[in-house]
Amino acid sequence: MRKFAVLLVLLPALLAACVRPTPPPEPEAEVLPALSPAPRGAGERLRVVATTTIVGDVVARVGGDAIQLTVLLPPGADPHTYEPTPADLTAVARAHVLFVNGLGLEGFLERMLRNVGDVPVVPVSAGIQPRLLEEDEDEGEEEESHARGEADPHVWLDVRNVLIWVENIRQALSALDPAHADRYAANAAAYRAELEALDAWVLEQVAxxxxxxxxxxxxxxxxxxxxxxxxxxxxxxxxxxxxxxxxxxxxxxxxxxxxxxxxxxxxxxxxxxxxxxxxxxxxxxxxxxxxxxxxxxxxxxxxxxxxxxxxxxxxxxxxxxxx
Ligand SMILES: [Zn+2]
Known part of the structure:
Protein backbone atom coordinates (compact mmCIF):
# COMPACT_ATOMS: atom_id res chain seq x y z
CA MET A 1 0.00 0.00 0.00
CA ARG A 2 2.76 2.37 1.00
CA LYS A 3 4.69 1.56 -2.16
CA PHE A 4 1.59 2.30 -4.20
CA ALA A 5 1.19 5.71 -2.53
CA VAL A 6 4.79 6.58 -3.30
CA LEU A 7 4.26 5.57 -6.90
CA LEU A 8 1.20 7.83 -7.11
CA VAL A 9 3.22 10.74 -5.81
CA LEU A 10 6.04 10.08 -8.24
CA LEU A 11 3.87 9.32 -11.22
CA PRO A 12 3.39 12.88 -12.47
CA ALA A 13 7.14 13.52 -12.28
CA LEU A 14 7.91 10.24 -14.07
CA LEU A 15 5.42 11.06 -16.79
CA ALA A 16 6.80 14.56 -17.21
CA ALA A 17 10.29 13.12 -17.60
CA CYS A 18 9.21 10.61 -20.26
CA VAL A 19 6.87 12.77 -22.32
CA ARG A 20 8.63 14.89 -24.93
CA PRO A 21 7.88 18.63 -24.93
CA THR A 22 4.57 19.37 -26.65
CA PRO A 23 5.19 20.30 -30.29
CA PRO A 24 4.07 23.81 -31.22
CA PRO A 25 0.51 23.94 -32.57
CA GLU A 26 0.03 23.62 -36.36
CA PRO A 27 -0.14 27.12 -37.82
CA GLU A 28 -3.57 28.01 -39.17
CA ALA A 29 -4.28 28.27 -42.88
CA GLU A 30 -5.73 31.49 -44.31
CA VAL A 31 -9.38 31.49 -45.40
CA LEU A 32 -11.05 33.23 -48.37
CA PRO A 33 -13.66 35.82 -47.34
CA ALA A 34 -17.22 35.76 -48.74
CA LEU A 35 -17.38 38.32 -51.56
CA SER A 36 -20.26 39.89 -53.48
CA PRO A 37 -20.24 41.98 -56.69
CA ALA A 38 -18.58 45.39 -56.19
CA PRO A 39 -20.94 48.22 -57.21
CA ARG A 40 -19.35 50.44 -59.90
CA GLY A 41 -20.28 52.96 -62.56
CA ALA A 42 -20.59 51.98 -66.24
CA GLY A 43 -17.20 51.27 -67.82
CA GLU A 44 -15.46 51.56 -64.45
CA ARG A 45 -12.94 48.75 -63.98
CA LEU A 46 -12.50 46.84 -60.73
CA ARG A 47 -9.93 48.72 -58.62
CA VAL A 48 -7.52 46.12 -57.26
CA VAL A 49 -4.58 46.59 -54.90
CA ALA A 50 -1.91 43.95 -54.21
CA THR A 51 0.75 44.15 -51.51
CA THR A 52 3.96 42.57 -52.83
CA THR A 53 5.38 42.65 -56.35
CA ILE A 54 4.99 38.85 -56.51
CA VAL A 55 1.31 38.82 -55.49
CA GLY A 56 0.84 41.76 -57.87
CA ASP A 57 2.34 39.88 -60.82
CA VAL A 58 0.10 36.85 -60.32
CA VAL A 59 -3.00 39.03 -59.83
CA ALA A 60 -2.06 40.89 -63.05
CA ARG A 61 -1.89 37.61 -64.97
CA VAL A 62 -5.38 36.53 -63.83
CA GLY A 63 -7.02 39.97 -63.97
CA GLY A 64 -5.47 41.07 -67.27
CA ASP A 65 -6.85 44.35 -68.58
CA ALA A 66 -10.24 43.78 -66.91
CA ILE A 67 -8.82 45.22 -63.67
CA GLN A 68 -7.03 48.41 -62.66
CA LEU A 69 -4.13 47.20 -60.51
CA THR A 70 -1.97 49.07 -57.98
CA VAL A 71 0.94 47.28 -56.31
CA LEU A 72 1.99 48.78 -52.97
CA LEU A 73 5.58 47.58 -52.47
CA PRO A 74 8.21 48.81 -54.91
CA PRO A 75 10.67 46.22 -56.29
CA GLY A 76 13.28 45.32 -53.68
CA ALA A 77 11.19 46.37 -50.66
CA ASP A 78 11.05 43.87 -47.78
CA PRO A 79 7.44 42.90 -46.97
CA HIS A 80 8.36 41.90 -43.39
CA THR A 81 9.53 45.41 -42.46
CA TYR A 82 7.81 47.66 -45.06
CA GLU A 83 6.07 50.86 -43.90
CA PRO A 84 3.11 51.94 -46.08
CA THR A 85 3.16 55.45 -47.54
CA PRO A 86 0.22 57.90 -47.50
CA ALA A 87 -0.29 57.07 -51.22
CA ASP A 88 -0.60 53.37 -50.27
CA LEU A 89 -3.33 54.18 -47.75
CA THR A 90 -5.24 56.22 -50.34
CA ALA A 91 -5.01 53.41 -52.92
CA VAL A 92 -6.28 50.83 -50.43
CA ALA A 93 -9.08 53.09 -49.19
CA ARG A 94 -10.31 53.52 -52.81
CA ALA A 95 -9.91 49.85 -53.77
CA HIS A 96 -12.67 47.29 -54.33
CA VAL A 97 -10.33 44.57 -53.07
CA LEU A 98 -6.90 44.13 -51.50
CA PHE A 99 -4.90 40.99 -52.32
CA VAL A 100 -2.30 40.00 -49.74
CA ASN A 101 0.01 36.99 -49.37
CA GLY A 102 -1.16 36.50 -45.76
CA LEU A 103 0.35 34.12 -43.16
CA GLY A 104 1.97 37.10 -41.45
CA LEU A 105 4.26 38.05 -44.37
CA GLU A 106 3.04 41.66 -44.50
CA GLY A 107 4.13 42.92 -41.10
CA PHE A 108 2.36 46.25 -41.75
CA LEU A 109 -1.03 44.81 -42.69
CA GLU A 110 -3.01 45.04 -39.44
CA ARG A 111 -1.86 48.57 -38.68
CA MET A 112 -2.61 49.69 -42.24
CA LEU A 113 -6.10 48.16 -42.26
CA ARG A 114 -7.03 50.06 -39.11
CA ASN A 115 -6.51 53.27 -41.10
CA VAL A 116 -8.36 52.56 -44.35
CA GLY A 117 -11.95 51.60 -43.55
CA ASP A 118 -13.68 48.55 -44.98
CA VAL A 119 -11.95 46.92 -47.91
CA PRO A 120 -12.31 43.19 -48.59
CA VAL A 121 -8.95 41.52 -47.96
CA VAL A 122 -8.19 38.35 -49.95
CA PRO A 123 -5.23 36.26 -48.75
CA VAL A 124 -4.04 34.57 -51.95
CA SER A 125 -2.49 31.79 -49.83
CA ALA A 126 -5.92 30.70 -48.50
CA GLY A 127 -6.24 26.94 -48.23
CA ILE A 128 -2.49 26.24 -48.24
CA GLN A 129 -1.50 24.35 -45.08
CA PRO A 130 1.41 26.49 -43.88
CA ARG A 131 4.62 24.94 -42.63
CA LEU A 132 5.95 25.95 -39.25
CA LEU A 133 8.84 28.41 -39.08
CA GLU A 134 11.93 26.40 -38.18
CA GLU A 135 13.38 26.82 -34.74
CA ASP A 136 16.82 26.05 -33.40
CA GLU A 137 16.19 22.86 -31.48
CA ASP A 138 19.21 23.15 -29.19
CA GLU A 139 18.60 26.74 -28.14
CA GLY A 140 16.84 25.52 -24.98
CA GLU A 141 16.08 28.31 -22.54
CA GLU A 142 16.70 31.03 -25.08
CA GLU A 143 14.03 29.79 -27.44
CA GLU A 144 11.98 32.61 -28.92
CA SER A 145 8.55 31.69 -27.62
CA HIS A 146 6.77 34.05 -30.04
CA ALA A 147 7.86 31.87 -32.96
CA ARG A 148 5.92 28.87 -31.66
CA GLY A 149 3.13 27.91 -33.99
CA GLU A 150 4.01 30.72 -36.40
CA ALA A 151 3.45 30.07 -40.08
CA ASP A 152 6.22 30.30 -42.65
CA PRO A 153 4.71 32.78 -45.13
CA HIS A 154 7.01 32.05 -48.14
CA VAL A 155 4.60 29.65 -49.87
CA TRP A 156 5.24 30.94 -53.43
CA LEU A 157 8.69 29.33 -53.60
CA ASP A 158 6.87 26.02 -54.24
CA VAL A 159 5.35 26.62 -57.68
CA ARG A 160 2.39 24.36 -56.90
CA ASN A 161 1.25 26.80 -54.22
CA VAL A 162 0.99 29.54 -56.83
CA LEU A 163 -1.46 27.30 -58.71
CA ILE A 164 -3.60 27.61 -55.56
CA TRP A 165 -3.07 31.42 -55.58
CA VAL A 166 -4.31 31.53 -59.19
CA GLU A 167 -7.51 29.70 -58.31
CA ASN A 168 -8.11 31.91 -55.23
CA ILE A 169 -7.56 35.06 -57.31
CA ARG A 170 -9.84 33.81 -60.08
CA GLN A 171 -12.58 33.01 -57.57
CA ALA A 172 -12.29 36.39 -55.83
CA LEU A 173 -12.24 38.46 -59.03
CA SER A 174 -15.21 36.51 -60.46
CA ALA A 175 -17.24 37.06 -57.27
CA LEU A 176 -16.49 40.81 -57.27
CA ASP A 177 -16.89 41.25 -61.02
CA PRO A 178 -19.08 38.42 -62.42
CA ALA A 179 -19.39 40.17 -65.80
CA HIS A 180 -15.74 39.28 -66.53
CA ALA A 181 -15.75 35.79 -64.98
CA ASP A 182 -15.05 34.13 -68.36
CA ARG A 183 -12.02 36.35 -68.98
CA TYR A 184 -10.62 35.58 -65.52
CA ALA A 185 -11.13 31.86 -66.10
CA ALA A 186 -9.37 31.97 -69.49
CA ASN A 187 -6.44 34.03 -68.12
CA ALA A 188 -6.12 31.66 -65.15
CA ALA A 189 -6.11 28.57 -67.38
CA ALA A 190 -3.40 29.97 -69.66
CA TYR A 191 -1.21 31.00 -66.74
CA ARG A 192 -1.77 27.69 -64.95
CA ALA A 193 -0.29 25.85 -67.96
CA GLU A 194 2.85 28.05 -67.76
CA LEU A 195 3.18 27.35 -64.04
CA GLU A 196 2.84 23.62 -64.51
CA ALA A 197 5.63 23.72 -67.11
CA LEU A 198 7.71 25.83 -64.73
CA ASP A 199 7.32 23.32 -61.88
CA ALA A 200 8.41 20.49 -64.20
CA TRP A 201 11.42 22.56 -65.33
CA VAL A 202 12.48 23.16 -61.71
CA LEU A 203 12.32 19.43 -60.93
CA GLU A 204 14.49 18.74 -63.99
CA GLN A 205 17.08 21.39 -63.08
CA VAL A 206 17.48 20.50 -59.40
CA ALA A 207 18.17 16.88 -60.36
ZN1 LIG B 1 10.70 36.74 -46.25
Whole structure:
Protein backbone atom coordinates (compact mmCIF):
# COMPACT_ATOMS: atom_id res chain seq x y z
CA MET A 1 0.00 0.00 0.00
CA ARG A 2 2.76 2.37 1.00
CA LYS A 3 4.69 1.56 -2.16
CA PHE A 4 1.59 2.30 -4.20
CA ALA A 5 1.19 5.71 -2.53
CA VAL A 6 4.79 6.58 -3.30
CA LEU A 7 4.26 5.57 -6.90
CA LEU A 8 1.20 7.83 -7.11
CA VAL A 9 3.22 10.74 -5.81
CA LEU A 10 6.04 10.08 -8.24
CA LEU A 11 3.87 9.32 -11.22
CA PRO A 12 3.39 12.88 -12.47
CA ALA A 13 7.14 13.52 -12.28
CA LEU A 14 7.91 10.24 -14.07
CA LEU A 15 5.42 11.06 -16.79
CA ALA A 16 6.80 14.56 -17.21
CA ALA A 17 10.29 13.12 -17.60
CA CYS A 18 9.21 10.61 -20.26
CA VAL A 19 6.87 12.77 -22.32
CA ARG A 20 8.63 14.89 -24.93
CA PRO A 21 7.88 18.63 -24.93
CA THR A 22 4.57 19.37 -26.65
CA PRO A 23 5.19 20.30 -30.29
CA PRO A 24 4.07 23.81 -31.22
CA PRO A 25 0.51 23.94 -32.57
CA GLU A 26 0.03 23.62 -36.36
CA PRO A 27 -0.14 27.12 -37.82
CA GLU A 28 -3.57 28.01 -39.17
CA ALA A 29 -4.28 28.27 -42.88
CA GLU A 30 -5.73 31.49 -44.31
CA VAL A 31 -9.38 31.49 -45.40
CA LEU A 32 -11.05 33.23 -48.37
CA PRO A 33 -13.66 35.82 -47.34
CA ALA A 34 -17.22 35.76 -48.74
CA LEU A 35 -17.38 38.32 -51.56
CA SER A 36 -20.26 39.89 -53.48
CA PRO A 37 -20.24 41.98 -56.69
CA ALA A 38 -18.58 45.39 -56.19
CA PRO A 39 -20.94 48.22 -57.21
CA ARG A 40 -19.35 50.44 -59.90
CA GLY A 41 -20.28 52.96 -62.56
CA ALA A 42 -20.59 51.98 -66.24
CA GLY A 43 -17.20 51.27 -67.82
CA GLU A 44 -15.46 51.56 -64.45
CA ARG A 45 -12.94 48.75 -63.98
CA LEU A 46 -12.50 46.84 -60.73
CA ARG A 47 -9.93 48.72 -58.62
CA VAL A 48 -7.52 46.12 -57.26
CA VAL A 49 -4.58 46.59 -54.90
CA ALA A 50 -1.91 43.95 -54.21
CA THR A 51 0.75 44.15 -51.51
CA THR A 52 3.96 42.57 -52.83
CA THR A 53 5.38 42.65 -56.35
CA ILE A 54 4.99 38.85 -56.51
CA VAL A 55 1.31 38.82 -55.49
CA GLY A 56 0.84 41.76 -57.87
CA ASP A 57 2.34 39.88 -60.82
CA VAL A 58 0.10 36.85 -60.32
CA VAL A 59 -3.00 39.03 -59.83
CA ALA A 60 -2.06 40.89 -63.05
CA ARG A 61 -1.89 37.61 -64.97
CA VAL A 62 -5.38 36.53 -63.83
CA GLY A 63 -7.02 39.97 -63.97
CA GLY A 64 -5.47 41.07 -67.27
CA ASP A 65 -6.85 44.35 -68.58
CA ALA A 66 -10.24 43.78 -66.91
CA ILE A 67 -8.82 45.22 -63.67
CA GLN A 68 -7.03 48.41 -62.66
CA LEU A 69 -4.13 47.20 -60.51
CA THR A 70 -1.97 49.07 -57.98
CA VAL A 71 0.94 47.28 -56.31
CA LEU A 72 1.99 48.78 -52.97
CA LEU A 73 5.58 47.58 -52.47
CA PRO A 74 8.21 48.81 -54.91
CA PRO A 75 10.67 46.22 -56.29
CA GLY A 76 13.28 45.32 -53.68
CA ALA A 77 11.19 46.37 -50.66
CA ASP A 78 11.05 43.87 -47.78
CA PRO A 79 7.44 42.90 -46.97
CA HIS A 80 8.36 41.90 -43.39
CA THR A 81 9.53 45.41 -42.46
CA TYR A 82 7.81 47.66 -45.06
CA GLU A 83 6.07 50.86 -43.90
CA PRO A 84 3.11 51.94 -46.08
CA THR A 85 3.16 55.45 -47.54
CA PRO A 86 0.22 57.90 -47.50
CA ALA A 87 -0.29 57.07 -51.22
CA ASP A 88 -0.60 53.37 -50.27
CA LEU A 89 -3.33 54.18 -47.75
CA THR A 90 -5.24 56.22 -50.34
CA ALA A 91 -5.01 53.41 -52.92
CA VAL A 92 -6.28 50.83 -50.43
CA ALA A 93 -9.08 53.09 -49.19
CA ARG A 94 -10.31 53.52 -52.81
CA ALA A 95 -9.91 49.85 -53.77
CA HIS A 96 -12.67 47.29 -54.33
CA VAL A 97 -10.33 44.57 -53.07
CA LEU A 98 -6.90 44.13 -51.50
CA PHE A 99 -4.90 40.99 -52.32
CA VAL A 100 -2.30 40.00 -49.74
CA ASN A 101 0.01 36.99 -49.37
CA GLY A 102 -1.16 36.50 -45.76
CA LEU A 103 0.35 34.12 -43.16
CA GLY A 104 1.97 37.10 -41.45
CA LEU A 105 4.26 38.05 -44.37
CA GLU A 106 3.04 41.66 -44.50
CA GLY A 107 4.13 42.92 -41.10
CA PHE A 108 2.36 46.25 -41.75
CA LEU A 109 -1.03 44.81 -42.69
CA GLU A 110 -3.01 45.04 -39.44
CA ARG A 111 -1.86 48.57 -38.68
CA MET A 112 -2.61 49.69 -42.24
CA LEU A 113 -6.10 48.16 -42.26
CA ARG A 114 -7.03 50.06 -39.11
CA ASN A 115 -6.51 53.27 -41.10
CA VAL A 116 -8.36 52.56 -44.35
CA GLY A 117 -11.95 51.60 -43.55
CA ASP A 118 -13.68 48.55 -44.98
CA VAL A 119 -11.95 46.92 -47.91
CA PRO A 120 -12.31 43.19 -48.59
CA VAL A 121 -8.95 41.52 -47.96
CA VAL A 122 -8.19 38.35 -49.95
CA PRO A 123 -5.23 36.26 -48.75
CA VAL A 124 -4.04 34.57 -51.95
CA SER A 125 -2.49 31.79 -49.83
CA ALA A 126 -5.92 30.70 -48.50
CA GLY A 127 -6.24 26.94 -48.23
CA ILE A 128 -2.49 26.24 -48.24
CA GLN A 129 -1.50 24.35 -45.08
CA PRO A 130 1.41 26.49 -43.88
CA ARG A 131 4.62 24.94 -42.63
CA LEU A 132 5.95 25.95 -39.25
CA LEU A 133 8.84 28.41 -39.08
CA GLU A 134 11.93 26.40 -38.18
CA GLU A 135 13.38 26.82 -34.74
CA ASP A 136 16.82 26.05 -33.40
CA GLU A 137 16.19 22.86 -31.48
CA ASP A 138 19.21 23.15 -29.19
CA GLU A 139 18.60 26.74 -28.14
CA GLY A 140 16.84 25.52 -24.98
CA GLU A 141 16.08 28.31 -22.54
CA GLU A 142 16.70 31.03 -25.08
CA GLU A 143 14.03 29.79 -27.44
CA GLU A 144 11.98 32.61 -28.92
CA SER A 145 8.55 31.69 -27.62
CA HIS A 146 6.77 34.05 -30.04
CA ALA A 147 7.86 31.87 -32.96
CA ARG A 148 5.92 28.87 -31.66
CA GLY A 149 3.13 27.91 -33.99
CA GLU A 150 4.01 30.72 -36.40
CA ALA A 151 3.45 30.07 -40.08
CA ASP A 152 6.22 30.30 -42.65
CA PRO A 153 4.71 32.78 -45.13
CA HIS A 154 7.01 32.05 -48.14
CA VAL A 155 4.60 29.65 -49.87
CA TRP A 156 5.24 30.94 -53.43
CA LEU A 157 8.69 29.33 -53.60
CA ASP A 158 6.87 26.02 -54.24
CA VAL A 159 5.35 26.62 -57.68
CA ARG A 160 2.39 24.36 -56.90
CA ASN A 161 1.25 26.80 -54.22
CA VAL A 162 0.99 29.54 -56.83
CA LEU A 163 -1.46 27.30 -58.71
CA ILE A 164 -3.60 27.61 -55.56
CA TRP A 165 -3.07 31.42 -55.58
CA VAL A 166 -4.31 31.53 -59.19
CA GLU A 167 -7.51 29.70 -58.31
CA ASN A 168 -8.11 31.91 -55.23
CA ILE A 169 -7.56 35.06 -57.31
CA ARG A 170 -9.84 33.81 -60.08
CA GLN A 171 -12.58 33.01 -57.57
CA ALA A 172 -12.29 36.39 -55.83
CA LEU A 173 -12.24 38.46 -59.03
CA SER A 174 -15.21 36.51 -60.46
CA ALA A 175 -17.24 37.06 -57.27
CA LEU A 176 -16.49 40.81 -57.27
CA ASP A 177 -16.89 41.25 -61.02
CA PRO A 178 -19.08 38.42 -62.42
CA ALA A 179 -19.39 40.17 -65.80
CA HIS A 180 -15.74 39.28 -66.53
CA ALA A 181 -15.75 35.79 -64.98
CA ASP A 182 -15.05 34.13 -68.36
CA ARG A 183 -12.02 36.35 -68.98
CA TYR A 184 -10.62 35.58 -65.52
CA ALA A 185 -11.13 31.86 -66.10
CA ALA A 186 -9.37 31.97 -69.49
CA ASN A 187 -6.44 34.03 -68.12
CA ALA A 188 -6.12 31.66 -65.15
CA ALA A 189 -6.11 28.57 -67.38
CA ALA A 190 -3.40 29.97 -69.66
CA TYR A 191 -1.21 31.00 -66.74
CA ARG A 192 -1.77 27.69 -64.95
CA ALA A 193 -0.29 25.85 -67.96
CA GLU A 194 2.85 28.05 -67.76
CA LEU A 195 3.18 27.35 -64.04
CA GLU A 196 2.84 23.62 -64.51
CA ALA A 197 5.63 23.72 -67.11
CA LEU A 198 7.71 25.83 -64.73
CA ASP A 199 7.32 23.32 -61.88
CA ALA A 200 8.41 20.49 -64.20
CA TRP A 201 11.42 22.56 -65.33
CA VAL A 202 12.48 23.16 -61.71
CA LEU A 203 12.32 19.43 -60.93
CA GLU A 204 14.49 18.74 -63.99
CA GLN A 205 17.08 21.39 -63.08
CA VAL A 206 17.48 20.50 -59.40
CA ALA A 207 18.17 16.88 -60.36
CA UNK A 208 21.64 18.16 -61.39
CA UNK A 209 22.56 18.95 -57.76
CA UNK A 210 24.16 15.96 -55.98
CA UNK A 211 22.12 14.93 -52.90
CA UNK A 212 24.99 15.70 -50.48
CA UNK A 213 25.02 19.33 -51.68
CA UNK A 214 21.30 19.93 -51.26
CA UNK A 215 21.70 22.08 -48.17
CA UNK A 216 20.50 25.67 -48.12
CA UNK A 217 21.74 28.49 -45.90
CA UNK A 218 19.93 31.77 -46.49
CA UNK A 219 19.79 35.23 -44.97
CA UNK A 220 16.28 34.64 -43.56
CA UNK A 221 14.40 31.30 -43.60
CA UNK A 222 12.76 31.76 -46.97
CA UNK A 223 13.32 28.44 -48.77
CA UNK A 224 11.34 26.00 -46.59
CA UNK A 225 8.59 25.34 -49.14
CA UNK A 226 11.16 25.26 -51.94
CA UNK A 227 13.22 22.72 -49.98
CA UNK A 228 10.20 20.53 -49.22
CA UNK A 229 9.02 20.45 -52.82
CA UNK A 230 12.33 20.19 -54.67
CA UNK A 231 14.32 17.91 -52.35
CA UNK A 232 16.57 20.27 -50.42
CA UNK A 233 17.14 20.94 -46.74
CA UNK A 234 17.10 24.44 -45.26
CA UNK A 235 19.82 23.96 -42.65
CA UNK A 236 20.29 27.45 -41.23
CA UNK A 237 19.60 31.16 -41.68
CA UNK A 238 21.43 34.33 -40.70
CA UNK A 239 18.16 35.82 -39.37
CA UNK A 240 16.45 32.69 -38.00
CA UNK A 241 13.04 34.30 -37.37
CA UNK A 242 12.55 37.29 -39.67
CA UNK A 243 14.65 40.13 -41.08
CA UNK A 244 13.12 42.35 -38.36
CA UNK A 245 14.81 40.38 -35.54
CA UNK A 246 18.61 40.82 -35.29
CA UNK A 247 20.52 37.59 -34.57
CA UNK A 248 22.77 37.49 -31.49
CA UNK A 249 26.55 36.99 -31.69
CA UNK A 250 25.96 33.49 -30.34
CA UNK A 251 23.48 32.70 -33.11
CA UNK A 252 25.97 33.91 -35.72
CA UNK A 253 28.68 31.70 -34.19
CA UNK A 254 26.30 28.71 -34.31
CA UNK A 255 25.57 29.47 -37.95
CA UNK A 256 29.27 29.60 -38.89
CA UNK A 257 29.68 26.28 -37.10
CA UNK A 258 26.73 24.75 -39.01
CA UNK A 259 28.17 25.87 -42.37
CA UNK A 260 31.50 24.21 -41.56
CA UNK A 261 29.88 21.08 -40.17
CA UNK A 262 27.55 20.57 -43.15
CA UNK A 263 30.19 21.58 -45.70
CA UNK A 264 27.74 24.00 -47.30
CA UNK A 265 29.30 25.41 -50.51
CA UNK A 266 27.36 28.71 -50.64
CA UNK A 267 25.32 31.14 -48.58
CA UNK A 268 22.30 32.72 -50.27
CA UNK A 269 21.36 36.33 -49.63
CA UNK A 270 18.02 37.86 -50.58
CA UNK A 271 17.70 41.16 -52.45
CA UNK A 272 15.22 42.38 -49.81
CA UNK A 273 17.43 41.82 -46.75
CA UNK A 274 20.60 43.70 -45.80
CA UNK A 275 23.42 41.32 -46.86
CA UNK A 276 26.03 42.68 -44.39
CA UNK A 277 25.85 39.80 -41.92
CA UNK A 278 25.59 37.19 -44.67
CA UNK A 279 28.69 38.68 -46.32
CA UNK A 280 30.57 38.44 -43.05
CA UNK A 281 29.46 34.82 -42.54
CA UNK A 282 30.48 33.91 -46.10
CA UNK A 283 33.88 35.57 -45.57
CA UNK A 284 34.44 33.85 -42.21
CA UNK A 285 33.63 30.43 -43.66
CA UNK A 286 35.24 30.97 -47.07
CA UNK A 287 32.09 30.06 -49.03
CA UNK A 288 30.46 31.92 -51.93
CA UNK A 289 27.69 34.46 -51.39
CA UNK A 290 24.94 34.19 -54.01
CA UNK A 291 22.02 36.62 -54.28
CA UNK A 292 18.46 35.36 -54.81
CA UNK A 293 15.18 37.15 -55.52
CA UNK A 294 12.83 35.71 -52.91
CA UNK A 295 10.42 38.22 -51.36
CA UNK A 296 10.32 40.70 -54.26
CA UNK A 297 10.72 40.90 -58.01
CA UNK A 298 13.59 42.97 -59.41
CA UNK A 299 13.16 46.41 -60.92
CA UNK A 300 12.83 47.19 -64.64
CA UNK A 301 15.82 45.82 -66.58
CA UNK A 302 16.77 43.34 -63.83
CA UNK A 303 15.56 40.35 -65.86
CA UNK A 304 13.46 39.32 -62.84
CA UNK A 305 10.29 41.19 -63.63
CA UNK A 306 7.76 38.38 -63.21
CA UNK A 307 7.15 35.50 -60.83
CA UNK A 308 8.23 33.03 -63.52
CA UNK A 309 11.49 35.01 -64.04
CA UNK A 310 12.07 34.90 -60.29
CA UNK A 311 11.78 31.11 -60.05
CA UNK A 312 13.98 30.61 -63.11
CA UNK A 313 16.62 33.02 -61.81
CA UNK A 314 16.75 31.44 -58.34
CA UNK A 315 16.84 27.86 -59.60
CA UNK A 316 19.67 28.67 -62.03
CA UNK A 317 21.59 30.41 -59.22
CA UNK A 318 21.05 27.59 -56.72
CA UNK A 319 21.92 24.84 -59.20
CA UNK A 320 25.14 26.52 -60.37
CA UNK A 321 26.24 27.28 -56.79
CA UNK A 322 25.60 23.75 -55.47
CA UNK A 323 26.12 21.36 -58.39
ZN1 LIG B 1 10.70 36.74 -46.25
Missing amino acids: RVPPRNRKLVTNHPVLGYFADRYGFEQVAAVYPISPGAEPSAREIAALVEAIRQFGVPAVFAETTVNPKLAEQVARDTGVALVTLYTDSLGGPGSGVESYIDLIRYNVNAIVSALK
